[in-house]
Amino acid sequence: MTSVLGRYSRILLCFARNGLVRELSFRVNFLVTVVSEILWLGMMLVFVQVIFRFTRQIDGWSNHEYLFLLGTHFLISSIFEAFFFDNLQRISAQIRTGDLDFVLLKPANTQFLLSLERISYTAIANIPLGVILCVYSFSKLDVPLTFQHVSMFLILVCSGVMTLYSLMFMFSATSVWLIRQTSASHFWFYLTSCSKYPAEIYKPMVRGVLWFALTFVFPVLIVANLPANVMVRVFEPYLVAYALFIAVGLLLFSSFVFNWAMRKYRSASS
Amino acid sequence: MRKYWQVFRISLADRFVYRTDFLIGTFLRFAPIVTTIALWRAVYAGAGREEIGDLHYGEMVSYYLIVMISRAFGSMPGLASTLASDIRDGNLRKFIVQPLNYVIYHLHLRMAHKSVYFVMAALPYALVFYWCRSFLPGWPAGELWPLCILSLVLSFFLGFMINMAIGLLSFWFMEVTSFMFIFMVSQYFLSGHQFPLTLLPDWLERSVTLLPFAYETFFPVMMLMGKMNAAEAGQVIAGQCLWIAILSGVVAFGWRRGLRRYAAFGG
Structure with missing residues (x-):
């Protein structure tokens, strides 16, 4: 058991080193990408402030509460992008071109290799941006800061990342059936454009069916909403249990879907 | 002109291959x-x-719906990055040796893409608009119709020229993909x-609408929503033409200067 763990952490370390070498050979690119992420966040903040010029709350979320939600969203999606996004985005091309053969042949878990091969240091650099926004908006709110809150928040952030990862991984695995599907980056854009707002706004749509579906069936709404709720609005221990249950369940399910898809995989080219 | 018609036709066929995905x-x-x-x-x-x-x-909801129509004309996914990679990888060589203008070639490619897009997207668009009909403000007034259509067509050319101009930066900078992200944002x-x-706020709106971007989406959409009279619509059309002219000049100039720097990498 320990040797397995040791082996995988050595592989991970190797991936991390390779990524760093790659990143250091394009230093200007790194800088420009960080700047563009700051710009993106800045533009989102402008949009939020534009909305709050006209209203004091969005379905019960005040300006600073919503900024905290946005910070949480940015934090979670940056962690996801740092470790998984580039990798999951490449899977559909690997399936189409048959490059997946080389990954399947390696003596290590395929899902592990596919999911973590490239680490994006640029996205890691974005994580502090999310933290800063969270800390700033939290300081503007009059809510208690306790060890319990912070630890629950961190657990929920992790489970949010796991949930996103599982959804995106399943999406990529479906490329086996749908060659050249809508690209993963588009799917990611739709996912995040849906999940960065308060979950409550979906409740009046289609008599609550949409909210129910996005919370329980295709659970994108819990990703950022739950941690933000726990930290600055209501503290409900059962929500933490629920989020963990979803994250672990989805992770197992994604692995099942992937293995199922692999049975249908027929290589390409020669 | 025949050769560009061929470009148009080949690209048309290529687009129909991935229907379900589309x-x-x-x-x-x-x-x-x-x-x-x-x-x-x-x-x-x-x-x-x-x-x-x-x-x-x-x-407000209609605004976002009509933005989708305007984007269907004006958006040029991958244009700037195609140009950038052609320049960086030396692929451009292939085009320079042919009796073909690269910019006009791409213009036809895009027209083909758009034609296919309109045919295939018509049904989904119609359905979505039908579902959302309770939000929509109704058809534009009769005399504004030609102006609305003209303005959408002009957003196509404006979007094309803006993206071309950005892509041309690759002649001077090796790695522009990250600049492109800034530009897209x-x-x-x-x-x-x-x-x-x-x-x-008013002062910000005034400054932002001085840029060409507002002529790509914001103004045409407001026109389609019936928020403008004929005179205002005419001004928008004039503004679009002006920006297309300016940017075409920039692209033509940048293309000539860029080619002189071009080193045709790769073998």
Whole structure:
């Protein structure tokens, strides 16, 4: 058991080193990408402030509460992008071109290799941006800061990342059936454009069916909403249990879907 | 002219290959509209007022729907990055030796893409607009019709020229993909894609609408929503033509200067 763990952490370390070498050979690119992420966040903040010029709350979320939600969203999606996004985005091309053969042949878990091969240091650099926004908006709110809150928040952030990862991984695995599907980056854009707002706004749509579906069936709404709720609005221990249950369940399910898809995989080219 | 017609035809056939993928993609493209409807309902309820930035709730939702139409004309996915990679990898060589103008070649490619897009997207668009009909402000007034269509066609040319100009930067900078992201983000906001520019404070709205981006999306959409009279619409058309002329000049100039620097890498 320990040797397995040791082996995988050595592989991970190797991936991390390779990524760093790659990143250091394009230093200007790194800088420009960080700047563009700051710009993106800045533009989102402008949009939020534009909305709050006209209203004091969005379905019960005040300006600073919503900024905290946005910070949480940015934090979670940056962690996801740092470790998984580039990798999951490449899977559909690997399936189409048959490059997946080389990954399947390696003596290590395929899902592990596919999911973590490239680490994006640029996205890691974005994580502090999310933290800063969270800390700033939290300081503007009059809510208690306790060890319990912070630890629950961190657990929920992790489970949010796991949930996103599982959804995106399943999406990529479906490329086996749908060659050249809508690209993963588009799917990611739709996912995040849906999940960065308060979950409550979906409740009046289609008599609550949409909210129910996005919370329980295709659970994108819990990703950022739950941690933000726990930290600055209501503290409900059962929500933490629920989020963990979803994250672990989805992770197992994604692995099942992937293995199922692999049975249908027929290589390409020669 | 025959050769460009061939380019158009080949590209047309190429586009029809991935039909299922296309239909799913088009419906997915409307997914954010659901969020828009939900979000603005909450904002209008919270604000407790009828109008925000001169738009009432139905108009706000329509704005985002009509933006989709305007983007269908003006968006040029991958144009700037294709140009960038052609320049960087030395692929451009292939085109320079042919009796073919690279810019005009791409213009035809894009016209073919758009033609296919309109044919195939017509059904999904019609369905979505039908479902959302309660929000829509109704058809534009009769005399504005030609101006509306003209303005959409002009957004196609404007979008093409803006993206070409950005792509040409590759002659001078090796790695422009990250600049492109900055450019895309700015365009997303400055063109009025993220929210109607009327929501901005007046001074900001005035400065942002001085840029070409607003002529790509914001102004044509306001025209289609019937928020303009014929005179204002005419001004928008004139503004679009002016920007297309300026940017075509920039592209032609940049192309000539760029070719002189071009080293044709690769073997």
